[in-house]
Amino acid sequence: MSVIVVLIGASLIVAAGFLSAFIWAVKSGQYDDRYTPSVRILFDNKEENK
Amino acid sequence: MIKELTHEQKQQFGVPSMEQFSYDNLIVKNFAIATMVWAVVGMLVGVIIAIQLYLPALNLNFQYITYGRIRPLHTNGVIFAFVGNAIFMGIYYSLQRVCKARMFSDLLSKIHFWGWQLIIVCAAVMLPAGLTTSKEYAELEWPVDILIALVWVIFAINMFGTIAKRREKHMYVAVWFYIATVVTVAVLHIVNSIELPVSFLKSYSVYAGVQDALVQWWYGHNAVAFFLTTPYLGMMYYFLPKAANRPVYSYKLSIIHFWALIFIYIWAGPHHLLYTALPDWAQSLGTVFSIMLIAPSWGGMINGLLTLRGAWDKVKEDPVLKFMVVAVTAYGMATFEGPMLSLKNVNAIAHYTDWIVSHVHVGALGWNGFLTFGMLYWLIPRLFNTSLYSKKLANLHFWIGTLGIIFYVTAMYWAGIAQSLMWKQFTAEGILQYPNFLTTTQEIIPMYVIRSIGGAMFLTGVIIMIYNLYKTAKLGSFMANEAAEAPAIFIEKKKGSGEKIHRFLEKKPMKFAILATIVVLIGGLIEIIPTFIIKSNVPTISSVHPYTPLELQGRDIYIREGCNTCHSQMIRPFRSETERYGEYSKAGEFVYDHPFLWGSKRTGPDLQREGNKYPNVWHYLHMQDPRSISPGSIMPAYPWLEKQDIDIAGTEAKINTLRKLGVPYPFGFENTANDSLQRQADKIAADLQKNGAAVESNKEIVALIAYLQRLGTDIQVTKSAVK
Numbered sequence: 009m010s011v012i013v014v015l016i017g018a019s020l021i022v023a024a025g026f027l028s029a030f031i032w033a034v035k036s037g038q039y040d041d042r043y044t045p046s047v048r049i050l051f052d053n054k055e056e057n058k
Numbered sequence: 059m060i061k062e063l064t065h066e067q068k069q070q071f072g073v074p075s076m077e078q079f080s081y082d083n084l085i086v087k088n089f090a091i092a093t094m095v096w097a098v099v100g101m102l103v104g105v106i107i108a109i110q111l112y113l114p115a116l117n118l119n120f121q122y123i124t125y126g127r128i129r130p131l132h133t134n135g136v137i138f139a140f141v142g143n144a145i146f147m148g149i150y151y152s153l154q155r156v157c158k159a160r161m162f163s164d165l166l167s168k169i170h171f172w173g174w175q176l177i178i179v180c181a182a183v184m185l186p187a188g189l190t191t192s193k194e195y196a197e198l199e200w201p202v203d204i205l206i207a208l209v210w211v212i213f214a215i216n217m218f219g220t221i222a223k224r225r226e227k228h229m230y231v232a233v234w235f236y237i238a239t240v241v242t243v244a245v246l247h248i249v250n251s252i253e254l255p256v257s258f259l260k261s262y263s264v265y266a267g268v269q270d271a272l273v274q275w276w277y278g279h280n281a282v283a284f285f286l287t288t289p290y291l292g293m294m295y296y297f298l299p300k301a302a303n304r305p306v307y308s309y310k311l312s313i314i315h316f317w318a319l320i321f322i323y324i325w326a327g328p329h330h331l332l333y334t335a336l337p338d339w340a341q342s343l344g345t346v347f348s349i350m351l352i353a354p355s356w357g358g359m360i361n362g363l364l365t366l367r368g369a370w371d372k373v374k375e376d377p378v379l380k381f382m383v384v385a386v387t388a389y390g391m392a393t394f395e396g397p398m399l400s401l402k403n404v405n406a407i408a409h410y411t412d413w414i415v416s417h418v419h420v421g422a423l424g425w426n427g428f429l430t431f432g433m434l435y436w437l438i439p440r441l442f443n444t445s446l447y448s449k450k451l452a453n454l455h456f457w458i459g460t461l462g463i464i465f466y467v468t469a470m471y472w473a474g475i476a477q478s479l480m481w482k483q484f485t486a487e488g489i490l491q492y493p494n495f496l497t498t499t500q501e502i503i504p505m506y507v508i509r510s511i512g513g514a515m516f517l518t519g520v521i522i523m524i525y526n527l528y529k530t531a532k533l534g535s536f537m538a539n540e541a542a543e544a545p546a547i548f549i550e551k552k553k554g555s556g557e558k559i560h561r562f563l564e565k566k567p568m569k570f571a572i573l574a575t576i577v578v579l580i581g582g583l584i585e586i587i588p589t590f591i592i593k594s595n596v597p598t599i600s601s602v603h604p605y606t607p608l609e610l611q612g613r614d615i616y617i618r619e620g621c622n623t624c625h626s627q628m629i630r631p632f633r634s635e636t637e638r639y640g641e642y643s644k645a646g647e648f649v650y651d652h653p654f655l656w657g658s659k660r661t662g663p664d665l666q667r668e669g670n671k672y673p674n675v676w677h678y679l680h681m682q683d684p685r686s687i688s689p690g691s692i693m694p695a696y697p698w699l700e701k702q703d704i705d706i707a708g709t710e711a712k713i714n715t716l717r718k719l720g721v722p723y724p725f726g727f728e729n730t731a732n733d734s735l736q737r738q739a740d741k742i743a744a745d746l747q748k749n750g751a752a753v754e755s756n757k758e759i760v761a762l763i764a765y766l767q768r769l770g771t772d773i774q775v776t777k778s779a780v781k
Contacts, residue, residue, distance in 0.1 A: 011269035012340065015276050018249050019324045022242055026320055029237070038228060039313060045228045046305035046312075049156055049296065052542070 077225065077546050080539040081154045083441050085167040087536065089147035090434060090441070092175060094524050096143060097430075099182075100135025101517045103128055108510035111661065112503050114684075114694050122186040124694045126620025130197040131185040136422060137195060137285065139178045144430040145289040146174070146213070149236050151437060152296040153220055156230040158544035162219025166212050173209035177202060188618035189259050192653055193274050195281050196250050200261045203251040210247065214240045225544040231312045235292025238320050242284040250277035256715045257708060260614075264719055267648025268336060271656055275330035283323040286421060287389075290429055291316075291358050294386065297433050298365055301378045307364035315357030322350050329400035332409065333630040334643070334656065341402075348400035355393030362386040377452035381432035384460060388424020392417065407482075410626055410660040412502070413474030416467050423463045423516055431455070431523060438527045444534025451526040459519035465512025473505035482634040490637055495663040496688055503692075599646035602772045604721045605765070607709050607735040612765025614705075614712070615758050616655070619696065626657035627666040627769065640667035641773060650721050662693055669771035674742055675749035677763045699759040704739070706732050706756070738764060 033039060110116045110125050117124045154161060161167050180202045184190070190197040198206070217240055221233060250273055253261035263270050299306050306312055328336060328344025363386055366373060373379040395417050399408050408414060439446050446452060480498040483491040492498050605613060616622070629635050631642040643666050648654055672680075679686055682700065684693040713728040723731075736755070742763055743755035753759060 011265055011273055014249065015273060018245055019276075022245055022324060023321060025241065026238070026317075030317055033229075033234075041228065042310045042313070045230050046299065046309040048226075048228075049230055050299060050303060050305060052155060 075546060076543045078541070078543050079160050080541050082150070082161050082164060082167060082538075083536070083540050084538040085161065085164075085171060086147055086151045086437070087441055087538075088171050089143050089150060090437060092171070093140060093143040093147055093430065093434070094520075094527070096135060096139035096178065097520050098517070098524070100132060100140045101513070101520060103132040103135055105510060105513045105517055107132055108506065108513050110694070111692055112506045112510075114692050117694055119695055119697055121188075121696075121698050124619070124696075126623045126694070127186050127188055127190075127618075129620060129623045130190060130194075131182065133195060134181050134185065134197060135178075137281075138181070141286060141422075141426050141430070142174065142178075144426070144433070145239070145285075145293075146170070147437070148293040148297065148433055149217070149289065152232055152293065153217065153236060156226065156233060156296065157220055157224035158226045158542070159220055159224050162216050162223065166216040166219075170209060170213045170216060173205070173212065177205055177209060180205070184259070188620075190617060190620065191253065191261065191263065192617045192620070192622055192655060193250065193263065193270075194278055194658060196247075196274070196277060199259050200251070200253055200255050201258065203247070203253075206247060207244070207251075210240070210244055214244065225547045227547055230296070231306075231309065231316060232292035232296045234313075234316050235288045235295070238316075239284050239289045239292070242280065242288075242320075242324070246277045246280050246284065250274060254715050254719060256711045260708070262712075262715055262719060263653035265652070265654075266719070266721075267651045267654050268334075268645045270652065270654040271331060271334065271648075272328070272336060272340070274654070276327040279327035279330055280324055282421070283319075283326075286426055287323075288320070290389075290426060291319075293433060294358070294362050294382070294429060297429075297436060298362055298379075298382050298386070301376070301382060301432065301436050302366055302369050302372060304365065304369060307361050307367065311357055311361050315354045315361065318354035318357070319351075322347055322354060326351060326400070329405070330658070332400070332402050332405045333632070334628050336645075345400045345402065348397045352394060352397050355396075356390060359386055359390035359393070362389075377446075377449060377456055378432045378436045380453075380456050381428045381435065384456075385425050385427075385429035385432060388420050388428065388463075392421040392425060395420070406630075406632065407478045408474060409630075410658070411474035411478045412470040412505070413478070414659070416470030416474060419463070419466055419470065423459075423466065427516070428459065431459070431520075434523065434527060438530050439534070442531050442534030442536050444530060447526050447529035447533055451522055455519040455522045455526070458515050458522070462512045462515030462517075462519060465515065466509050467512075469505040469508035469512060473502040473509070476505075477502050481638070482632070484634070490634070493638070495638075496691060499661075499692060500690055598649060599644065599772065602647055602649060604650045604716070604723060605768065606738055607713065607731040608704075608738040608761050608764040609768045610712055610716075610765075611704050611706075611709065611735065611758075612761035612763070612768075613655075615699070615762045616765060617653075621665075622655045622657045624657075624659065624661035624693070625663070625665045626660050627664065628656040629664055629666050635664070639664045640770065643770075644773070647770070647772060650716075652716060652719055652721070665766070665769055667770035669767045669769040670774065673749065674745050674763050674767065675751050677766055678746055678751045678753065678759060681759060681762065696759075699762060700753060700757055702758045703756050704735070704758055704761050706735065709735060 106116065106123070107125055107129050114125075121127070150161060150167065177198075181198055184199060184202065185197060189199050191199060196203075217236065221229065221237075252264045254264055255261045263273075265273050295306055295312055325347040326344055328340045329348045330344075332341050332345070334341075363383070366379065366383065369379075373383055398404050399414070399417060408417075435446060435452055477498045480492045480501060485491045627643075629639045629642045636642050676687065678700075680688070680693075681696045683695045683697075684691040685695075709731045710728040713723050713731050717723045717725075717728075739755040739760045742760050743753055746753050746760075746763075
């Protein structure tokens, strides 16, 4: 079953990558505002909003 | 009145100036068209194979459209062609808007588009030709695998380039879902596609048996997660609020559910292999993570549905929202059912049956299909600056599609459960009540008919949609570049002092990050440690030998014809199965199987112990015309096997390739392999001749019979040796 090591390795690399992405996101203030982004996407700068 | 500031004043006060740019709508339109074209193709093939299952003659004995060859065409067509193009359509539209930037490179967009269509065309040619690796949803042979990897990398560059030049500091949650998709699919595809080429269009998986199965289902499960789920959740978080014109119910929940989902999903793969020869601890682990998945999945569903709170009057009016509501509900149903199917006792009934087919189609038709339709109905009028041609037709599509799903899904639940119970039914005397497999098939034929009607209805809906959207496009005028403006991004200086790090640790999300790490690490450790303790989980059985050259050729024919789409080769340790099929399967029996051929669906009986069960001539007649031997059988006939020659020119390369992968063929054997092949073939041909079937020994049928007669016999040898 040595292939499990490969799979876990690959999975862990992916997970570790996402973990660092997560830490980056928190650190860089991505999640400081947990409300306005959801509203902002509704306003495209065009007249649109039918 | 507010006076407009001059450029200098703006700079002085640090007011970012507005930048003018445009969104690329052409690429979105192209992907939208491709989505619709491939939807029809993929689903049409689906309807054809659905009908073949009760009308095998529909294939006209034409090898290129037999069930085993075009079932992979259907799955690849709907997953990678229909859903794939829909993903790119949705991402190229929404990513530009949430990033307030045009795609990074128009050229890369174009290469991505045409590259992907080229891959699909290759698949559409190669799969019917029988060029397949046999691994589900990864059937394409190695040159196409490389092409997929290249196109995917181009997509990734284009996407990350766009994110890098965004004019919106905050990355909307959808973007995270897209990133997860791009990164993870790349890893999955590469790990699962590692194969050693035998020739330009043939390869063997580097993994064997149990290991290959584990890699395959780690891939298969995560392909569902990161190809059919995460991009669609991302698109749901963009298109659903846009269509309803209200913000998502809880943005915070969307963030939490995203991170939870990706950290848990990747460990759940082994639930596809419960009760197989996979080690028990790996199976249990898969189950535990699968159950945990309910929480983040339902987080997404609830968030989607609650976005519409107070807007249900709009849902009644707007076909776009109707489609999306059904899609999200289907997502909730499928993600509840999935973890239930991972429970060992439920899985014992459902695995190998049409129940799984039903489960998949709740997701595919409901979640992926309906969300795609909702997006298309919303997008096309906007791309063409007009409104929808006919709301009535859209509503008709909605109802015919919904009914189609209901027909399909209920019929398949019924079929799956009914057949499974019949397989497991014992009489009071303790013998199988339905020893003849075919009895159980006959029982569910009416369900197969209803299923094909449901599928045809769903497809009809799609055709109505295409007509409606075509008319819509005619009404409006297409705008290839949509003008937009946004302030240039204001780049913050990096915070970096030690004090700041402390503040950062105090923030709540940090606790979550720590929890997530713990989850990931526990999962990893539990899986790694036993592997080091138990040196090898595969007990090697001394009587298991590599395939003879003739059997190997037969095995490759089995792969080419896709027999594994209907037949499993994995007997689970239940009395109902050992009684019906023989001794249950052991991990050590598959050590030379590159690739593994366990299968995932028993439309026909398991073949793991098929060897020595019937005389050669039985197989010959059965393959010529299954209905002559088993009246009412739904297995296709394979008359061309008697006409086509065995590919003896390829024997040497096959032996050499397998030796490189660790199969102990002695050195030099490749040179005499064809002599051995000829001797064995002559023997079988002589036996057939004796029993009234005049077959030349160089025909494919001989190799296939040799393989079938070998199946599962290695263990019988031990037993007789012990006696």
